[in-house]
Amino acid sequence: MHFKFIIPAPKKGGLKINGGQMKIRIKSVNKILLLLFILFGVVSIASVVGAANISILNGIKIIASQIPIIDGLIDLSGIPDSHIFIILNIRLPRIILALLVGYGLSIVGVSFQGLLKNPMADPYVIGTSSGAALGAAIAILLKLNKTILGVGAVSIFAFIGALLATFIVYQLARVKSKVPVTTLLLAGIATGQFYTAIMSFIMVISSKDVTSIVFWTLGSFSSRGWNHVQIAILPIIIASIIIYIFSKDLNVLLLGEATAQNTGVNVEWVKRIILVTSAFITAFAVSVSGIIGFVGLIIPHIMRMLVGPDHRVLIPASGLMGGIFLIAADTLARTIIAPTEVPVGIITALSGGPFFIYLLRRTKKVI
Amino acid sequence: MQKSIKASNITFKYDEATIINNITFQIEKNSFITIIGPNGSGKSTLLKLLASNLKPQGGTIVLNDISLTQYSTKGLAMEMAVVPQDTAISYDFNVMDIVLMGRNPHIKRFSKETHHDLEKVKDAMVATNTWHLRDRSINEISGGERQRAIIAKAIAQESKVILLDEPTSSLDIHHQLEVLELLKSINKKQGVTIIAVLHDINLAARYSEEIILLHKGCLVTMGKTEEVLTVEALKKAYAMEMIIDRNPYTGSIQINPISLIKKSNQPQNKRIHLVCGGGTGKGLIQSLVEGGYVVTIGVVNRGDGDWEMASIYKLQMAEELPFSEIGEGTIEKAHRLADAADIIIMTDLPIGWGNLKNLDILYKQLKKGKKVYAFNNKNKFDYTGGKALKKLQLLKESGLIFIEDKEHMLHVLEASV
Numbered sequence: 111m112h113f114k115f116i117i118p119a120p121k122k123g124g125l126k127i128n129g130g131q132m133k134i135r136i137k138s139v140n141k142i143l144l145l146l147f148i149l150f151g152v153v154s155i156a157s158v159v160g161a162a163n164i165s166i167l168n169g170i171k172i173i174a175s176q177i178p179i180i181d182g183l184i185d186l187s188g189i190p191d192s193h194i195f196i197i198l199n200i201r202l203p204r205i206i207l208a209l210l211v212g213y214g215l216s217i218v219g220v221s222f223q224g225l226l227k228n229p230m231a232d233p234y235v236i237g238t239s240s241g242a243a244l245g246a247a248i249a250i251l252l253k254l255n256k257t258i259l260g261v262g263a264v265s266i267f268a269f270i271g272a273l274l275a276t277f278i279v280y281q282l283a284r285v286k287s288k289v290p291v292t293t294l295l296l297a298g299i300a301t302g303q304f305y306t307a308i309m310s311f312i313m314v315i316s317s318k319d320v321t322s323i324v325f326w327t328l329g330s331f332s333s334r335g336w337n338h339v340q341i342a343i344l345p346i347i348i349a350s351i352i353i354y355i356f357s358k359d360l361n362v363l364l365l366g367e368a369t370a371q372n373t374g375v376n377v378e379w380v381k382r383i384i385l386v387t388s389a390f391i392t393a394f395a396v397s398v399s400g401i402i403g404f405v406g407l408i409i410p411h412i413m414r415m416l417v418g419p420d421h422r423v424l425i426p427a428s429g430l431m432g433g434i435f436l437i438a439a440d441t442l443a444r445t446i447i448a449p450t451e452v453p454v455g456i457i458t459a460l461s462g463g464p465f466f467i468y469l470l471r472r473t474k475k476v477i
Numbered sequence: 478m479q480k481s482i483k484a485s486n487i488t489f490k491y492d493e494a495t496i497i498n499n500i501t502f503q504i505e506k507n508s509f510i511t512i513i514g515p516n517g518s519g520k521s522t523l524l525k526l527l528a529s530n531l532k533p534q535g536g537t538i539v540l541n542d543i544s545l546t547q548y549s550t551k552g553l554a555m556e557m558a559v560v561p562q563d564t565a566i567s568y569d570f571n572v573m574d575i576v577l578m579g580r581n582p583h584i585k586r587f588s589k590e591t592h593h594d595l596e597k598v599k600d601a602m603v604a605t606n607t608w609h610l611r612d613r614s615i616n617e618i619s620g621g622e623r624q625r626a627i628i629a630k631a632i633a634q635e636s637k638v639i640l641l642d643e644p645t646s647s648l649d650i651h652h653q654l655e656v657l658e659l660l661k662s663i664n665k666k667q668g669v670t671i672i673a674v675l676h677d678i679n680l681a682a683r684y685s686e687e688i689i690l691l692h693k694g695c696l697v698t699m700g701k702t703e704e705v706l707t708v709e710a711l712k713k714a715y716a717m718e719m720i721i722d723r724n725p726y727t728g729s730i731q732i733n734p735i736s737l738i739k740k741s742n743q744p745q746n747k748r749i750h751l752v753c754g755g756g757t758g759k760g761l762i763q764s765l766v767e768g769g770y771v772v773t774i775g776v777v778n779r780g781d782g783d784w785e786m787a788s789i790y791k792l793q794m795a796e797e798l799p800f801s802e803i804g805e806g807t808i809e810k811a812h813r814l815a816d817a818a819d820i821i822i823m824t825d826l827p828i829g830w831g832n833l834k835n836l837d838i839l840y841k842q843l844k845k846g847k848k849v850y851a852f853n854n855k856n857k858f859d860y861t862g863g864k865a866l867k868k869l870q871l872l873k874e875s876g877l878i879f880i881e882d883k884e885h886m887l888h889v890l891e892a893s894v
Contacts, residue, residue, distance in 0.1 A: 362578050372557070
């Protein structure tokens with residue numbers, strides 16, 4: 111399902127390439143629109159699934175009433191206030207947060223896979239998420255509540271942790287200028303497990319509360335509210351735009367670092383920006399939801415099959431699909447054995463683990 | 478002619494090993510240059526230095542009067558395109574996407590490719606015969622097609638210099654010629670300077686106007702193809718014996734490898750006279766010469782296999798016209814050569830009326846008390862109706878020593894030194 115350059119053979123009077131180019135745009139725009147449509151559907155369904163019996167139509171009405179311009183057209187009479195409250199203050203922030211985290215992690219997955227030319231790269235596998243969680247745990251242990259430029263200390267520590275973890279794994283896994291699948295997996299798993307162990311230890315001594323360890327190591331959106339959305343929304347969106355700006359460079363980088371350089375890409379500079387920005391997104395995702403694995407691995411692969419490898423389409427498409435996937439996974443997590451909640455990381459690992467094995471088998475030839 | 482690239486005293490070390498050792502050269506605009514040399518001579522490294530993928534520890538490289546280090550990445554990409562040795566691409570882009578990436582240095586970060594860009598891409602793809610592949614995945618086309626697509630990308634980049642690292646290494650002979658013809662036509666029609674590392678000296682000789690010959694990181698010689706491809710220069714770089722002549726069909730210089738030069742080529746100061754013919758002595762001549770013996774031959778007929786081999790090594794010979802009986806002057810010369818020799822060897826050549834006199838050479842030397850060896854004849858020996866056999870019997874009685882084969886012979890010689 112690659113999008114194609116459909117360029118008619120040259121006729122007398124010159125070539126007609128513009129028509130073909132328009133088709134590319136329309137096609138990829140169509141795909142993004144389709145994803146947005148699915149996203150809205152998933153948000154609507156996710157907001158009405160649960161203990162309180164709310165109909166889908168009412169759910170859509172309540173959500174639509176929050177959208178500017180059309181809010182005047184929505185009549186909310188007849189819907190119980192409790193339903194409105196549940197959707198707007200309990201379910202919607204949680205859904206938006208899952209959307210943001212899924213979006214962010216998938217984009218990080220795409221950029222890692224492109225940058226390292228390695229299909230197994232993902233913020234969880236290469237230890238960035240564990241580094242972020244460790245940073246966050248240290249901030250919590252030190253009881254740092256200060257904010258710098260509106261950003262909480264927990265997020266800043268998570269960022270530093272993510273950055274260090276990424277840097278260490280990259281240096282460990284690198285063989286000359288390449289990052290082979292095997293060394294990346296080994297370095298990522300070893301360091302990731304190490305950080306997770308330290309983090310769990312810190313959690314035990316600081317809170318004596320084992321459930322919080324489960325939250326951090328398996329990830330959860332349980333009892334997350336608008337304040338968490340507030341922490342994550344701007345950093346994740348701005349950082350994803352920065353990565354999108356470099357999508358063309360990521361395309362050229364797939365030809366190999368030396369060739370990319372000879373084609374006019376300032377490789378070292380692009381690499382640094384992408385790695386730092388990716389660590390930044392991961393840090394914010396982790397500091398609001400814990401370590402959620404495999405999203406950044408599965409989604410880019412599925413989307414590469416659906417929209418092709420061009421990062422200009424792949425990045426937004428993966429972001430949206432990541433959001434859709436994580437909302438669905440979280441909805442499952444909170445309803446599957448209700449009233450008890452399952453950490454969402456369990457759901458993503460259940461679907462991601464087999465997928466990971468499938469990828470490893472398929473790329474074995476490459477290793 | 479204007480200079481395109483000037484490299485002055487460039488040196489590159491990897492850890493402690495010196496890969497490129499103080500090389501200086503200049504490349505004129507619009508030339509077709511190949512870099513040749515044996516494995517590990519630093520060819521690819523030199524190309525990477527020119528491409529600015531590696532930075533030299535010493536010396537400077539100047540492109541169009543500006544040092545490579547002064548160029549921005551984009552600026553350099555506008556001047557110079559590179560076709561790497563490894564053209565594998567990680568994900569499934571289609572061919573046109575890849576060629577379009579060549580336009581990257583010309584497209585600003587926040588703008589789309591224009592009609593002009595797409596036209597350039599099309600031109601490059603038509604020129605490289607890849608236009609019909611535009612919608613195919615880069616990983617599902619053949620190696621030759623991918624190589625052409627990558628060259629199309631380099632052409633689309635519109636730079637005046639294209640560097641190529643062994644562009645023909647993974648291709649069959651048809652596609653090798655196809656790629657090199659393509660490069661030649663870009664060089665001629667569009668005035669693009671081509672600098673290619675090639676493994677195959679004969680292809681280099683055929684297509685390039687100038688050659689840079691490297692050996693162990695040093696520049697052996699650089700210049701016009703005819704001037705560089707000399708036995709002396711190539712012998713130094715490749716450590717082998719070769720004949721350089723012209724290909725009768727293409728008219729270009731060609732190198733015919735003959736044998737390896739053994740490193741322990743110690744002069745034995747022993748002279749050996751060889752009586753051979755009909756190609757029976759070829760292998761022995763080679764082994765003896767490489768073993769450091771001074772070898773003389775005769776009598777042999779011109780144009781026969783042994784004569785050719787001896788000519789390659791420029792050995793002293795007593796030679797006779799083809800299919801003629803041995804003349805008086807010739808046999809005398811052969812006797813003189815044999816007189817000067819310490820050891821005389823006869824191969825398992827068949828004896829007919831034409832070369833019967835050769836046996837007299839052996840007889841004379843036996844009488845002088847020299848060691849004379851003969852190979853045990855596995856084929857028919859006598860074509861003279863018994864006369865040759867009689868002579869052989871006489872030789873046996875005079876002390877002729879029989880030897881099983883070449884290996885045995887060399888062993889005996891080694892023992893006697």
